[in-house]
Amino acid sequence: MNALAATNRNFQRAARILGLDSKLEMSLLIPFREIKVECTIPKDDGTLVSYVGFRIQHDNARGPMKGGIRYHPEVDPDEVNALAQLMTWKTAVADIPYGGAKGGIGCNPRDLSISELERLTRVFTQKIHDLIGIQRDVPAPDMGTNAQTMAWMLDEYSKFHGHSPAVVTGKPIDLGGSLGREAATGLGVVYATEALFAEHGKTIADHTFVIQGFGNVGTWAAKCVHERGGKVIAVSDVTGAIKNPNGIDIPALLQHKEDNGNLKDFPGADTMDPDELLVHECDVLMPCALGGVINKENAADVKAKYIIEAANHPTDPEADEILSKKGVVILPDIYANAGGVTVSYFEWVQNIQGFMWDEEKVNHELKKYMTKAFRDIKSMCKVHNCDLRMGAFTLGVNRVARATLWRGWEA
Numbered sequence: 319m320n321a322l323a324a325t326n327r328n329f330q331r332a333a334r335i336l337g338l339d340s341k342l343e344m345s346l347l348i349p350f351r352e353i354k355v356e357c358t359i360p361k362d363d364g365t366l367v368s369y370v371g372f373r374i375q376h377d378n379a380r381g382p383m384k385g386g387i388r389y390h391p392e393v394d395p396d397e398v399n400a401l402a403q404l405m406t407w408k409t410a411v412a413d414i415p416y417g418g419a420k421g422g423i424g425c426n427p428r429d430l431s432i433s434e435l436e437r438l439t440r441v442f443t444q445k446i447h448d449l450i451g452i453q454r455d456v457p458a459p460d461m462g463t464n465a466q467t468m469a470w471m472l473d474e475y476s477k478f479h480g481h482s483p484a485v486v487t488g489k490p491i492d493l494g495g496s497l498g499r500e501a502a503t504g505l506g507v508v509y510a511t512e513a514l515f516a517e518h519g520k521t522i523a524d525h526t527f528v529i530q531g532f533g534n535v536g537t538w539a540a541k542c543v544h545e546r547g548g549k550v551i552a553v554s555d556v557t558g559a560i561k562n563p564n565g566i567d568i569p570a571l572l573q574h575k576e577d578n579g580n581l582k583d584f585p586g587a588d589t590m591d592p593d594e595l596l597v598h599e600c601d602v603l604m605p606c607a608l609g610g611v612i613n614k615e616n617a618a619d620v621k622a623k624y625i626i627e628a629a630n631h632p633t634d635p636e637a638d639e640i641l642s643k644k645g646v647v648i649l650p651d652i653y654a655n656a657g658g659v660t661v662s663y664f665e666w667v668q669n670i671q672g673f674m675w676d677e678e679k680v681n682h683e684l685k686k687y688m689t690k691a692f693r694d695i696k697s698m699c700k701v702h703n704c705d706l707r708m709g710a711f712t713l714g715v716n717r718v719a720r721a722t723l724w725r726g727w728e729a
């Protein structure tokens with residue numbers, strides 16, 4: 319199922335549970351604004367190449383729109399639309415004063431040199447600079463982008479509007495980035511998992527983990543699991559997958575990735591079929607890469623007892639049904655990976671106040687927000703007798719609906 323159809327379906331189920339008026343439902347579903355721009359740059363060899371960039375601003379009822387920028391060959395308007403909508407519900411679940419947006423460029427960043435990436439980012443920023451802003455729409459990194467990408471966006475935006483550190487988050491610390499933002503999504507995933515396990519009197523150390531994706535989110539999630547005594551028994555990235563039933567030495571794997579750029583030939587593990595990874599025997603599966611990877615083709619074969627959705631929309635609704643019949647507990651994306659945008663909010667606050675927090679305060683506040691959001695989701699599950707995904711969706715959609723109704727519509 320396509321990402322937008324899947325996201326709309328979850329939203330519509332939540333709207334029905336909440337008994338939302340059909341006109342309000344329609345207004346919450348339609349994006350505020352969809353931006354599509356042509357980005358042509360000279361390659362290093364002098365030839366021209368054109369890419370299509372998107373920024374979809376879904377909703378701003380609760381505050382400025384917020385969400386990452388993705389560089390990936392499969393970026394398409396439907397997927398960006400779905401990701402933007404998910405940001406609206408995610409910021410509401412986390413209870414931070416933002417709406418939702420997402421952007422992306424259909425390109426393979428691995429095929430571009432650093433100077434080509436810089437030119438592409440600058441051209442994209444030139445095309446959207448008058449539609450983003452500190453109180454309007456605040457981009458951040460996502461798949462294929464990082465602190466360097468945000469630094470170029472900040473620099474280009476500032477040429478038009480004056481120095482504006484709060485216009486992007488996930489920046490380098492030297493440019494006003496927050497301590498703890500790089501780790502925040504992975505650490506938040508682990509705080510979310512701890513909140514779930516605490517209900518059953520369990521800890522991270524009691525479980526085995528399989529992690530798909532070893533970029534920003536996957537590496538930090540693996541590191542935080544490992545530090546808490548959890549056993550990571552399989553890991554993959556776009557180049558392949560590895561396993562070790564006795565537990566992978568994560569610090570050694572991080573060093574190997576730093577030295578080699580990927581997981582290949584890591585001496586502390588055996589290679590495995592990447593397709594087998596998602597159905598590998600384990601307690602906890604953490605998808606930390608692409609959307610739609612758990613679907614009706616493989617859901618019946620999933621052996622994990624828990625799926626922690628560190629990636630956005632890794633499980634499609636057909637798989638949800640199959641997994642729920644099997645008793646698999648799914649911690650949904652709009653909660654599980656909300657740690658990233660929560661620390662982005664702290665970064666924005668620090669930039670606006672001109673006052674930097676220490677890392678201890680950032681992580682302490684992050685844990686507070688993640689723990690409270692879990693309690694709020696569980697309350698919705700109880701009131702509406704629903705699973706965690708619908709608990710999170712009803713929580714997020716209800717908060718956005720209430721803000722929308724308070725604001726009203728122009729006559």
Ligand SMILES: NC(=O)C1=CN([C@@H]2O[C@H](COP(=O)(O)OP(=O)(O)OC[C@H]3O[C@@H](n4cnc5c(N)ncnc54)[C@H](O)[C@@H]3O)[C@@H](O)[C@H]2O)C=CC1
Pocket residue numbers: 459460461462463503530531532533534535536554555556557592606607608609628629630655656658659
């Ligand atoms: N970076 C952030 O703060 C946040 C990211 N997310 C989501 O987390 C996911 C990962 O994002 P990042 O870690 O930031 O991206 P990244 O670009 O840093 O890393 C992506 C990782 O996925 C791997 N990958 C790509 N295709 C794969 C495949 N077919 N099989 C296995 N691995 C594959 C890549 O090799 C890389 O290791 C995305 O869904 C993103 O939307 C969600 C919330 C915040």
Ligand SMILES: O=C(O)CCC(=O)C(=O)O
Pocket residue numbers: 384385386387408456457458459460487488630655656658659660662
């Ligand atoms: O940190 C942010 O603003 C956005 C993170 C993001 O794109 C996401 O949560 O999917």
